[in-house]
Amino acid sequence: MILRNTIAGQLVLLLLIYGRHTLLSSAKTVANEQMSLALPEPRAYLPDAQNLDFVYHDHEELTRFLRATSARYPNLTALYSIGKSIQGRDLWVMVVSSSPYEHMVGKPDVKYVGNIHGNEPVGREMLLHLIQYFVSSYNTDQYVKWLLDNTRIHILPTMNPDGYAVSKEGTCDGGQGRYNARGFDLNRNFPDYFKQNNKRGQPETDAVKDWISKIQFVLSGSLHGGALVASYPYDNTPNSRICRSSALCAMFQTYSAAPSLTPDDDVFKHLSLVYARNHAKMSRGVACKSATPAFENGITNGAAWYPLTGGMQDFNYVWYGCMEITLEISCCKFPPAYELKKYWEDNQLSLIKFLAEAHRGVQGFVFDPAGMPIERASIKIKGRDVGFQTTKYGEFWRILLPGYYKAEVFAEGYAPREVEFVIVEQHPTLLNVTLQASKRIEGVGAGGPSYYRPMQQVPQHYRPGAPPYAAAASTDNGIFSTISNGLNSLYSNIFG
Numbered sequence: 001m002i003l004r005n006t007i008a009g010q011l012v013l014l015l016l017i018y019g020r021h022t023l024l025s026s027a028k029t030v031a032n033e034q035m036s037l038a039l040p041e042p043r044a045y046l047p048d049a050q051n052l053d054f055v056y057h058d059h060e061e062l063t064r065f066l067r068a069t070s071a072r073y074p075n076l077t078a079l080y081s082i083g084k085s086i087q088g089r090d091l092w093v094m095v096v097s098s099s100p101y102e103h104m105v106g107k108p109d110v111k112y113v114g115n116i117h118g119n120e121p122v123g124r125e126m127l128l129h130l131i132q133y134f135v136s137s138y139n140t141d142q143y144v145k146w147l148l149d150n151t152r153i154h155i156l157p158t159m160n161p162d163g164y165a166v167s168k169e170g171t172c173d174g175g176q177g178r179y180n181a182r183g184f185d186l187n188r189n190f191p192d193y194f195k196q197n198n199k200r201g202q203p204e205t206d207a208v209k210d211w212i213s214k215i216q217f218v219l220s221g222s223l224h225g226g227a228l229v230a231s232y233p234y235d236n237t238p239n240s241r242i243c244r245s246s247a248l249c250a251m252f253q254t255y256s257a258a259p260s261l262t263p264d265d266d267v268f269k270h271l272s273l274v275y276a277r278n279h280a281k282m283s284r285g286v287a288c289k290s291a292t293p294a295f296e297n298g299i300t301n302g303a304a305w306y307p308l309t310g311g312m313q314d315f316n317y318v319w320y321g322c323m324e325i326t327l328e329i330s331c332c333k334f335p336p337a338y339e340l341k342k343y344w345e346d347n348q349l350s351l352i353k354f355l356a357e358a359h360r361g362v363q364g365f366v367f368d369p370a371g372m373p374i375e376r377a378s379i380k381i382k383g384r385d386v387g388f389q390t391t392k393y394g395e396f397w398r399i400l401l402p403g404y405y406k407a408e409v410f411a412e413g414y415a416p417r418e419v420e421f422v423i424v425e426q427h428p429t430l431l432n433v434t435l436q437a438s439k440r441i442e443g444v445g446a447g448g449p450s451y452y453r454p455m456q457q458v459p460q461h462y463r464p465g466a467p468p469y470a471a472a473a474s475t476d477n478g479i480f481s482t483i484s485n486g487l488n489s490l491y492s493n494i495f496g
């Protein structure tokens, strides 16, 4: 435990956390899924000022709190850094789970990201209180115990500590501290699905991209301030005009922007409503100021509000199938500290209930005929053209609302399969898929040598093919083309 309080210790832990993913034998097996529906609602947390007060914590205080918590709750928390800001501040992530150091095979990893805009720090403080709430309620609150026993929750309280350091408490509007130390808006700094993003990748963004390429997150929330709304993908649209400086252009766009909907729009709306409805007032949809928009039920499509290029939520969804939404939780970007307790009371139930949504939908494994997991099998729910891939344990998850679905499963070297399943409200659907080796290699017939084609290397940051609405065909070897090629060969196998 002494190790944990040194930088070298943090690095060792980081290696352990990433490294353990490679050892199937060290992973825990799936316990029976207990459903949140049967549980009493989570109880309100009584803040304990001795551990964490309702004040803003600077980077040193934040670091001290996280280290003290990881020392105090070694069975429930693990602290690691995903990298450093330009000015050398660690981007700390605290895992909260009953298995903090090891991925629980079959159980989802989820995340919250706070403070991507340095001058919007309410989320940063809410996430510290969420950590404190979890560790102090685990033994007494059934709902929290269920959540932590079945989920690994990764919390990055600040993605932009340098911006925070130059922000001013009490400043409700404006841009000071919004950007990183080189003046980049980190929520415009991700690769974009619809538009070429020429912004140079920043260390904070690169750290997050690397992080989400290593851990398959099922669900995510990014916390902001300056409005009160849950906003869902897409943030960008194929036909946006991005306003650079003209206030008139921005105002025009606010009133004219069209929604840019994903094929998972029903799920994104649902997730946004879960946050808004469990919030003390978000779902009332009251405008922050008379000149700002009011959002029906407290939710909006991102592009319908205003389109942007290079946002984090579109990247999470399109590149990794992670359902991320943007949570605007305070009308004032940097409200005075005495209001923080009120913000916690407004958000605490939302923050918890939102994460539990990772346990809705379908989950399972993809195996080869010998029962070994197939990594990077591509899965697509029919009618939802944004696919996702299995982990190295062959696991997959997809949040879906009750209904009847078909999934297309494809992996290089195996015959593609289509499987049908039903989703119910009460519990996730468990679905294991076994793929048979593909027989389309020339000269290999029945009774011939049964060898497999080597797994094709899929680029780690695979780019999807053409946007669903774009007319131009794409030559990218992304997940869309992989799946459709696989199915084409399935059909040509069946129909000659």
Ligand SMILES: *[C@@H]1O[C@H](CO)[C@@H](O)[C@H](O)[C@H]1NC(C)=O
Binding pocket: 072, 073, 074, 075
């Ligand atoms: C952590 O778990 C171990 C093994 O179950 C137990 O012996 C130990 O007391 C626990 N520590 C704390 C601080 O709860």
Ligand SMILES: *[C@@H]1O[C@H](CO)[C@@H](O)[C@H](O)[C@H]1NC(C)=O
Binding pocket: 030, 364, 365, 430, 431, 432
């Ligand atoms: C699916 O496979 C996992 C991992 O081997 C196993 O624990 C689980 O029982 C299987 N589920 C079903 C429904 O077959």
Ligand SMILES: [Zn+2]
Binding pocket: 117, 120, 224, 225, 226
């Ligand atoms: Zn923001």
